[in-house]
Amino acid sequence: MSKNKLTMSQKRNVARRVAKLCCNQDNDIPEIQGELGAVAEGTVVSRYGKTALVENNDSRILFRVYIRRTIESIVTGDKVLFRPPLTSDEKAFGLVETVLPRTALLSRPDYYDGLRPVAANISLIVTVTAKQPEFSTNIIDRYVAAAEYSKIPTLIVVNKHDLFTENEKGTLDRILSVYREIGYETMTVSASTGFGINSLKERLSQETSILAGQSGVGKSSILNVLIPGARAETGTVSENSNLGQHTTTGSRLYHFENGGVIIDSPGVREFALWHLSREDLTKCYREIASAAASCRFRDCRHKDDPGCAVREAVSQGRIADFRYENYHRILESMTDNMPDAYRTPGKRNSRK
Ligand SMILES: Nc1nc2c(ncn2[C@@H]2O[C@H](COP(=O)(O)OP(=O)(O)OP(=O)(O)O)[C@@H](O)[C@H]2O)c(=O)[nH]1
Ligand SMILES: [Mg+2]
Ligand SMILES: [Zn+2]
Known part of the structure; x- marks a missing residue:
């Protein structure tokens, strides 16, 4: 048995979407002509543009599926409700109806x-x-x-x-x-x-x-x-x-x-962090965040500021030099490769 049971509202959602499909309004997916099986729970194994490979959570059978245009975001690991194709024809596609709430x-x-x-x-x-x-x-x-x-x-x-x-x-x-x-x-x-x-x-x-x-x-x-x-x-x-x-x-x-x-997952040459604010990055450095709580000034930059508890911890060897240096280097390079849209004041911190 799969862990994700459908809630009443998810069931209603699926019923609505299925009704819409029967009325043939989903003309962005012309290859599907109603030859679909009952709704099942699945997991996205991989995603290729408008299609994905989904496995049935109970049987582990893999299906190629289209993704409804109304689904905003779907990635590997997503739990979904989908309808498999009824035939075992290689060219047959099923359809992802809904992406279930994500835990992470x-x-x-x-x-x-x-x-x-x-x-x-x-x-x-x-x-x-x-x-x-x-x-x-x-x-x-x-x-x-x-x-x-x-x-x-x-x-x-x-x-x-x-x-x-x-x-x-x-x-x-x-x-x-x-x-x-x-x-x-x-x-x-x-x-x-x-x-x-x-x-x-x-x-x-x-x-x-x-x-x-x-x-x-x-x-x-x-x-x-x-x-x-x-x-x-x-x-x-x-x-x-x-x-x-x-x-x-x-x-x-x-x-x-x-x-x-x-x-x-595919490798990236440089993991940019421009979506984080200075405060976000500080929180991500656990030992720096914990020392920073004792800095004299709340807006301490942990450089030459008087009463900086972070620098004191570095000089006493409680924070490793390389971690402290990396923290500042990352802060300095934070805006590298940042798209212009993110440079607009206020945009950056609004991202989650
Ligand atoms: N000497 C040595 N070479 C390794 C080891 N593991 C992987 N390699 C080699 O490293 C190279 C890259 O390995 P991949 O597994 O393709 O690396 P990847 O991280 O998946 O790379 P991307 O898919 O491009 O992100 C290959 O030539 C591997 O043979 C290892 O433990 N020792
Ligand atoms: Mg690889
Ligand atoms: Zn400080």
């Missing part, structure tokens, strides 16, 4: 689209990073801040353990211990050698997680070792630019054998 939504800022939803109903963001294309705490902090802002827990996973020298492993341990002290879970793995993969699999077995991180860090490679049947396409890291090739182009949901769901 991960969005990322996109220069052209504004704030773009990536995946819904996620319980854990797996922030994947690696020595290659580049190991950077600044990049980790951006993903961690985005997770904090979305109010979704995050697990920091460092992949390509096999590429770190012994010295570098020591430095990596020190860096990861800083994150652990703040309260974040961390793991080190190698999709190539299998190092740490069993622990990761066990950790993710009861979650609805998403693999997020730069292109080329090995998200799809990790997925393929976690779920051997997944056969997700993997790319290479360019020797010239040392950048990933953006191999994965859309998010896709997979099941673990014993429960748990994992979504592979």
Whole structure:
């Protein structure tokens, strides 16, 4: 039995939409001529423009479906009410009637689209990073801040353990211990050698997680070792630019054998944070936010301000230098790649 039962108002909504369909008013979807089965509950496995791949929550059977034009937003992980096609014809499409309320939504800022939803109903963001294309705490902090802002827990996973020298492993341990002290879970793995993969699999077995991180860090490679049947396409890291090739182009949901769901997502080169205000970013740095409560001035910028408790915590080693520096670097770059529409005063903080 699926967890999401229909409320009375959802049932009424579906009945209204079905009646509308029978009157053939939905002429934006000409391929569907009423050959649809009864309404069922499903989960969006992946989305392709006006269509999506939806699985029936009870039978796990996959259906290609059209998305009604009236549905504002639908992403991988969304729970939906849909009507499957009645025939098993390859060209047959079903129809998504309604997107059910989301428990969580991960969005990322996109220069052209504004704030773009990536995946819904996620319980854990797996922030994947690696020595290659580049190991950077600044990049980790951006993903961690985005997770904090979305109010979704995050697990920091460092992949390509096999590429770190012994010295570098020591430095990596020190860096990861800083994150652990703040309260974040961390793991080190190698999709190539299998190092740490069993622990990761066990950790993710009861979650609805998403693999997020730069292109080329090995998200799809990790997925393929976690779920051997997944056969997700993997790319290479360019020797010239040392950048990933953006191999994965859309998010896709997979099941673990014993429960748990994992979504592979396309890498982004830079996770912009222009949708956050200065105060939002401060809240996303837990240890800075907690020290900032003791700053002498409420509008303290935590730089040279007198009585700044954050600077004091940095000088006493209670806040790591690199976290403090990243915080200021992110603040300074906050408006980089911000679409003009967001520069209008008042717009920025109104985004959720
Ligand atoms: N040495 C080493 N290479 C790895 C490891 N994991 C992945 N790779 C390599 O890293 C490259 C990129 O891997 P992908 O899995 O395609 O990376 P991705 O994060 O899914 O990239 P996008 O889909 O572009 O976002 C491939 O050449 C993989 O073989 C690892 O643990 N060690
Ligand atoms: Mg990939
Ligand atoms: Zn301060």
